[in-house]
Amino acid sequence: MANSSYRTVYAFAREMYPKRIKLEMQYGTAGFRSKASNLDHVMYRMGLLAVLRARYKKAVIGVMITASHNPEPDNGVKVVDPQGEMLEQSWEAWATKFANVVDEKLEDTINELIKEFDIGNMGDRVEVVIGRDTRPSSPHLTKAVMDGVLALAGKPIDYGIVTTPQLHYFVVCKNTNRRYGQPTEEGYYRKLTNAFKKIRGNNYTCGKYTNKVLYDGANGVGAKKVKYLKEALGESLIIDMYNDEIIGSGKLNYLCGADHVKTHQDFPVGVPRIPNARCCSVDGDADRIVYYYLDDKENIHLLDGDRIATLIADYLREHLTATGISELTIGLVQTAYANGASTEYITNHLNIPVACVSTGIKHLHHQALTYDVGVYFEANGHGTVVFSNYAKDRMKDRVKNESFPIQQREACEKLLSLIDLINETVGDAISDMLLIETILHAREWDITDWEACYKDLPNRLMKVSVKDRNVITTTDAERICQTPDGLQDEIDSLVSRYNKGRSFVRPSGTEDVVRVYAEAKSQEEANKLAAEVAMKVYEMAGGVGTAPEVPA
Ligand SMILES: CC(=O)N[C@H]1[C@@H](OP(=O)(O)O)O[C@H](CO)[C@@H](O)[C@@H]1O
Numbered sequence: 057m058a059n060s061s062y063r064t065v066y067a068f069a070r071e072m073y074p075k076r077i078k079l080e081m082q083y084g085t086a087g088f089r090s091k092a093s094n095l096d097h098v099m100y101r102m103g104l105l106a107v108l109r110a111r112y113k114k115a116v117i118g119v120m121i122t123a124s125h126n127p128e129p130d131n132g133v134k135v136v137d138p139q140g141e142m143l144e145q146s147w148e149a150w151a152t153k154f155a156n157v158v159d160e161k162l163e164d165t166i167n168e169l170i171k172e173f174d175i176g177n178m179g180d181r182v183e184v185v186i187g188r189d190t191r192p193s194s195p196h197l198t199k200a201v202m203d204g205v206l207a208l209a210g211k212p213i214d215y216g217i218v219t220t221p222q223l224h225y226f227v228v229c230k231n232t233n234r235r236y237g238q239p240t241e242e243g244y245y246r247k248l249t250n251a252f253k254k255i256r257g258n259n260y261t262c263g264k265y266t267n268k269v270l271y272d273g274a275n276g277v278g279a280k281k282v283k284y285l286k287e288a289l290g291e292s293l294i295i296d297m298y299n300d301e302i303i304g305s306g307k308l309n310y311l312c313g314a315d316h317v318k319t320h321q322d323f324p325v326g327v328p329r330i331p332n333a334r335c336c337s338v339d340g341d342a343d344r345i346v347y348y349y350l351d352d353k354e355n356i357h358l359l360d361g362d363r364i365a366t367l368i369a370d371y372l373r374e375h376l377t378a379t380g381i382s383e384l385t386i387g388l389v390q391t392a393y394a395n396g397a398s399t400e401y402i403t404n405h406l407n408i409p410v411a412c413v414s415t416g417i418k419h420l421h422h423q424a425l426t427y428d429v430g431v432y433f434e435a436n437g438h439g440t441v442v443f444s445n446y447a448k449d450r451m452k453d454r455v456k457n458e459s460f461p462i463q464q465r466e467a468c469e470k471l472l473s474l475i476d477l478i479n480e481t482v483g484d485a486i487s488d489m490l491l492i493e494t495i496l497h498a499r500e501w502d503i504t505d506w507e508a509c510y511k512d513l514p515n516r517l518m519k520v521s522v523k524d525r526n527v528i529t530t531t532d533a534e535r536i537c538q539t540p541d542g543l544q545d546e547i548d549s550l551v552s553r554y555n556k557g558r559s560f561v562r563p564s565g566t567e568d569v570v571r572v573y574a575e576a577k578s579q580e581e582a583n584k585l586a587a588e589v590a591m592k593v594y595e596m597a598g599g600v601g602t603a604p605e606v607p608a
Pocket residue numbers: 085086124393415416417434436438563564565566567571
């Protein structure tokens with residue numbers, strides 16, 4: 057690499073984006089997350105890393121600036137790989153290294169990486185596409201990423217405010233020579249709305265299904281972007297929008313949004329409390345969605361990622377069978393946080409194989425790719441469906457081949473339209489909403505019909521602060537705790553005392569805590585089991601602060 061570029065890298069690093077803080081950063085489940093004021097140098101360095109990654113992969117790389125469901129003063133950054141996946145694991149360690157080296161060592165670190173991956177094409181003017189959420193700190197942090205890209209002579213393309221899934225979509229469009237779609241916002245909306253209208257036809261309401269949904273935009277990008285969609289959808293789906301940062305004065309994610317609703321099982325502020333109205337909430341970067349409603353007694357009923365997954369998998373399986381292409385496989389991917397009742401329902405009633413993988417979208421996505429039709433969702437509402445090229449090709453062939461029965465050809469055509477409705481690159485709240493609405497419409501269901509499929513087991517999620525959360529290590533998709541010694545035996549013994557009891561613990565990848573999950577026959581039992589397990593973690597894994605309270 058020419059020395060002159062290094063001078064630029066340094067000049068910027070030292071003068072504009074010096075590393076002022078000692079805080080060690082770790083590229084976690086969702087990239088780097090921190091207070092926005094800690095992130096200037098990290099953003100700049102991720103700009104550098106993205107250029108190197110783009111040169112190594114000889115492809116367009118994405119950088120998304122967001123802290124998703126976290127509070128407004130936070131921010132974060134993650135790198136998007138060429139096929140729209142999360143950054144490959146071996147490079148996560150490099151990202152961590154880049155974020156933490158002192159300014160004087162930045163050059164050595166860049167050189168080390170170039171050497172390790174034998175990146176010879178340092179002159180290539182590679183593209184890095186950059187998107188950001190609506191946080192006030194995001195424009196400034198975007199500038200830092202762009203300066204990083206420019207410092208290594210890459211070409212930054214600023215998409216401005218977009219949802220995280222839109223950015224993933226742009227990266228894939230660019231890397232597939234636009235076969236996946238046009239890499240513009242307009243192209244994205246057009247692809248989704250055309251497919252939606254085509255499948256739904258002119259019959260907007262159907263049986264118990266009504267074409268209206270109350271939409272909580274979390275005062276973020278999910279509110280901003282749905283406006284364009286609303287126009288294109290016209291009467292086919294009426295989206296009543298709430299927690300729209302422009303109309304309201306609410307704060308991003310504050311007492312609203314998908315994470316708030318799921319974590320606290322609490323109806324969001326800003327949305328009218330209309331009994332039995334179908335509502336949905338997205339998170340701060342619109343890659344998650346949950347549905348819910350209030351019953352006549354004003355109790356909230358949550359339909360989370362597990363429900364969404366079962367709704368979608370069942371519908372796709374039915375159509376897949378109707379295509380007559382018997383060799384195509386379908387599978388559903390969950391994490392240990394999936395409600396036990398959902399796993400039981402999928403396995404025993406839908407007869408669809410379920411795989412359990414570690415937390416984090418990259419693990420789910422990766423496993424889903426092993427099926428022709430892979431449905432994956434985290435309980436928190438992040439997920440999508442991926443289809444193999446083989447399945448797509450077979451279906452396209454069958455549509456054209458008149459020797460097959462018309463029902464089979466129609467099923468193929470329908471599935472191909474559904475594929476256009478789905479953002480296969482990553483979980484996408486907007487695309488997921490359109491898919492869910494399509495299925496409810498086809499089933500002629502209201503939200504209580506959907507809920508009636510199975511009954512969730514009561515559950516409880518807790519956090520325990522410990523000195524070093526990495527003393528907890530796990531195996532078997534995080535369901536078994538390997539260290540500290542003896543902790544798993546204690547958990548087993550507690551669980552065995554409960555009817556339908558299940559519990560596991562794991563270190564969070566995004567927060568400095570150990571998470572404890574428990575479910576059991578009743579809510580009281582689930583609460584008690586969670587608290588008992590939390591107490592064991594506190595005692596055996598170096599708990600700090602106040603000990604968890606165990607109900608009598
Ligand atoms: C229990 C839970 O909801 N965990 C979340 C959370 O991960 P943790 O590693 O548990 O902090 O954030 C991840 C990134 O957003 C998300 O993928 C995951 O589902």
